[in-house]
Amino acid sequence: MAGVAVSTTINGDDVEFLCQPDETLLDVLRDRLGLTGAKEGCGTGDCGACSIILDDRLVCSCLVLGAEAQGRRVETIEGMAQGDKLHPLQQKFLEHAALQCGICTPGFLIAAKDLLAKNPDPTEEEIRFGLAGNLCRCTGYDKIVRAVQDAASVMKGA
C-alpha cells in the first residue's frame, strides 16, 4: 500500500512523515517518530493512555489516523515541560505522588492540561468528570484529583 505524506506540527516543531492510510496517529508517534510518551492501553479509545491535544481538542490518538494530522497542531506529553521547567501539573503530580506505575500519567497530564485550559477553576466533581476518560488502576484517583486541584490553584496565582 502506498504511503501518505503528511506535514504537521508536533510540540511546535514542523514534522513530515510517511504513513499507511490505515495507520493510527498513535502508531505514527510511537513507531515512526519515537515519541513513546503516549501509550497504547486498549487501542479502542477507552483508557485515555494515548491522549494528545489536536488543535486544542483532547483526543485519543489511537482513534485518529496519522493522515489526519496533516496541517494541524499536535501536542504530546513530550512538549509539556518548557525546557527544564516542568509544567505545574507535572510538578504537582510528583509532589502528590499522583502516580504509582506511571503508565497512565502522560494521558492524565494531557487531559488535565486540556481541562484546566477550558476551566481554570474546576470543582472536584468537574475534575472527576473531566478526567473520566482516563483509566488509572493503581491510585484510586484520590491523589490525581488533589494534584490537579493544587496545580489549578498554582496556575491561577501565576
Next chain:
Amino acid sequence: MGFDPRYLERNFTSVGTRPIRPDGLDKVTGRARYGADFNMAGQLVGAILRSPHAHAKIRNIDTSKAEKLAGVKAVITSADLPDLTDGNSEMYAILDNCMAREKALYDGHAVAAVAAVDARTARKALKLIEIDYEVLPHVTDVDEAMKPTAPVLHETVFTEGVEPKPGKPSNVAKRTQYGHGDIEAGFGQADFIVERSFKTEQTHQGYIEPHACVANANSDGTAELWVCTQGHFVYRQHCAELLGMEVSKLRVTSSEIGGGFGGKTHVWAEPVALALSRKAGRPVKLVMTRDEVFRASGPTSATSIDVKIGARKDGTITAASATLRYSCGPYYGMWAELGAMTAFACYNLENVETVGYEVLVNRPKVAAYRAPSAPMAAFAVESAVDELAKSIGMDPVDFRIKNAAREGTRSSYGPVYGPIGIGPTLEAARNHPHMQAPLGKNQGRGMACGFWFNFGGQTCTDLNVGTDGSVSLAVGTMDVGGSRASLSMVAAEELGIAYEHVKAVVADTSSLGYNDMTDGSRGTFSTSLATISAARNAIKVLRERAAQTWDIPVDDVAWEKGHAVAKGEKYGNLPALSLKEIAAGAGNTGGPIAGHSELVADGAGVSFATHICDIEVDPETGATRVLRYTVLQDAGKAVHPTYVEGQYQGGAAQGIGWALNEEYIYGKDGRLQNAGFLDYRIPVCSDLPMIDTQILEIPNPNHPYGVRGVGETSIVPPLAAIANAVSNAAGVRMTHIPMSPPRILATIKAEQAG
C-alpha cells in the same frame, strides 16, 4: 550472614518522610520506558493466533500458506516449543498455556505465532494459518464444572486429597481442608446461626499496560529479553527452562511496569517471542492487544462459597465453617486453598473448618490477583458475620472486636499468631468520625475486615559508594509503585546521609544475584531488609577505611549520623570523618567501597485491615454510588507514608470495581463477550469519592524498622464492606458479586414479592 533482622525501636530521619520518587521525572515527562517503548535494530513484529473455541482438539495445523507470504520470517506452533519440563507440572501448565498442544482449552488459547516485517503482514499471516479443530463440549461455570455430567477437561485429572482415590477423572483437581476443634459441637452451642451461599464472578487485574516484550535470541545460545514483568529473574528462569537455555546466557532487563497486581508473575507470551526470534534469527517485539490481555492473560477465580457461622446470645462465635469452590482455568492451582486458609483468619475461633475445591474450567489460566483468593472468601464470611451481628442485635464493629484474633490466637489456617493488628484496626474504625457521620435516605454504611499473609523471599542487593560519597543502590525487585523511593530512604537512613544522595535502580538479571519477584507484598519488606544488610556491610568497610586512615583499631571506630567517629578518650582530638571524606580517599585505602547482601527475607508478618464505606442505592434502578470510603490498615512502619496511602487507596478502588461492576461474561458458546475496557468497566475518576486512609503502625518484630508488606491487604475487605453497605441501604442481602444495577434491582424486587 550475621544479619540480625529483629525490630529495634529507634528515631528515624529519612524513614517516614515523603520525598519525591527518583523515577518520577521520567514518568511525568513521558520518557520512562515501558514494555512496548523499546526497539531493537532489525526487529520483527510478533503476533499470536488464538483459539476461537472454548474447548477443541487440535487435529492439524497447516502453516504453509502463512510461511509463503512475503515478509513473514517465522511461523511457530507447539512443535517449536517442545516439552522440556521433565515432569514439572507447574511449568508444563505454563508451557501449555503459552502454546496449546493437543487441545485448545479456552477462548483465546494460543495455538500458533508468526514474526513478520510489520504488524500488517503479521496479522495477514495469522489469517493464512489453517487449523483443523474438533470442537468439544465446554464448561465455564465453576458449579457446573463440578457436576458429574460436566465435560471433563483432562482425562488425567483425578481429585487429589480425597479418600478413597476416585476412579473417574473430573474437573475437581484437589480438595483441601483447614481448621481445628469440633464444628458440630460448636454449632450445638450456638443460639443464632447464619447460613448462606455466595457467588463472585471472575475479574481481571486490569493493569493498563498490556504484556509486552522484545526478544533477541542468538544462534550461539545466548539471548536478551526486554520485558514488563513483576519478576525478571523469575521470567528468566521460566524462559530458560522452557527453551532449554542456560539461565545465565539469557539476560532479562525489566522495563518500567505499567501495573501487574499479580498478573505479571509468570510468563504468558515471552517464550513465544524468544522462540520466534530463535527461528527468524532476528529480534522480535511482541505486544498483546487489550483483547488478548482479557482473553488470554490471567484473571482471578470465579467462586461459589457456602458459609455457616454460629454464635451465642452474648456475641461469642461458637463455630464457623465454609466450603469454597474456585475456578482455576484449565490448570491446577491453589486458589481455593488460599481462600480456605484466609476465610476466617480475622477471628478467634474454637471450632472452625474450611474446605476448598480447585475447579478446572474452559477459561483462561487463573493468575494471582492482589491477595489472591482472599477477597472472595472475605466477601462471604464478612457478609455472614454482619448478618449474624444483626440477628444477635449487636453493633457489627463490637461483634467483630469481641471475636477478633489477637496475639496467642490459633489462626484458622493453623499457627498461633504473634502481635497482630486486627484489633487495633477495629478499635480505630469504631473511633473514626466516619462511623458517626449521618446518613440520608437510601444510604447505608457497611464495614468489613480483611487478612493477608504477606511474604518475603530470596533477595539480593548491591550498594556502591561513589568517590564523591553519593550512593547507588541496585535492587532486583521490580518497582511497581514507588519502591525505589522507599529503598533509597532506607539506605539513607542506615548510612546516615541525605535521601538525595542515594540513587536506586532495578538491575538486570546479569548484574545482580537472583531475586524472587515483586509479589506477596514483599517488595519493600524484603528489599529493605537486604538494603539494610548491604548498608551495614558497607558501613563495616567504611569503618575499616577510617580506622586505616587514623591508624587505630577498627573496633574503636563507630558509625554515627553518616560519619566515622573514633571512640575513646585517647582519640579526643580526632575530627569525625564523613562518608564523603572516606569515599574520596577510597582509592588509597583499599579501593571501591561497597556493601552487598544476599538473603532470604522471611518473617514478613501477617496484615489486617478494616474498611468502612457509605453507599447510596437508587431503589428504582438498582444503581449505586460510593459516597465515602475509609481504609484503616496496619503498615508495621510506613517507610514512605504517601505511597503506603496510595497502596491502600488503589486496593480499595480495585475492590470497589470488583464489588460493583467488573465481571467476565461468557456466552453459551464459551466465548468471552466483554474483552475490552468499554464492556469490562473498571472504576473511573467520576465513580469514586476521595478515599480516606489511616495508617496504623504495629511494628513487625522481624524487621529492624518494623516494616510489614502493605500492597495486597487493601483489596480484601471492599467486596464485603460494600455488600454490607448495599444491604443496609436497600434492606436486602446481596450474595452475588458484582452487585451490578440489574442484580440489585432483581434482589429488591424478589424481596418485595416476598
Next chain:
Amino acid sequence: MVEVTLWGSLAAAAGAKDKLEIEAKDIRELFRKLAEQYPGLEPFIDRGIAVAIDGVIYRDTWSKELPQGAEIFLLPRLAGG
C-alpha cells in the same frame, strides 16, 4: 525432638496423623526426615511447604532452627500478587 502439626490435606498424606514427632534441628533436616519417614509427603514437599515457627511463616529459610518447645506448623507454600 520437636512436635510438628500438619494441615488437613498433608495430615491425610501422612496416614491421617495431624501431629508428628521428629528429631530435627532445622527446617532442612525436618523436610529430609519427613520425606524418609512419610513417603506420601514427598509430592507436597516438591510442590513447596512453608513452616510456621511460633506463628512466623518461613517459606525459604531452610537453615532456620527449630527451637525446642516452639509451635511448628506446616503450611503449603503461598502464592501472592
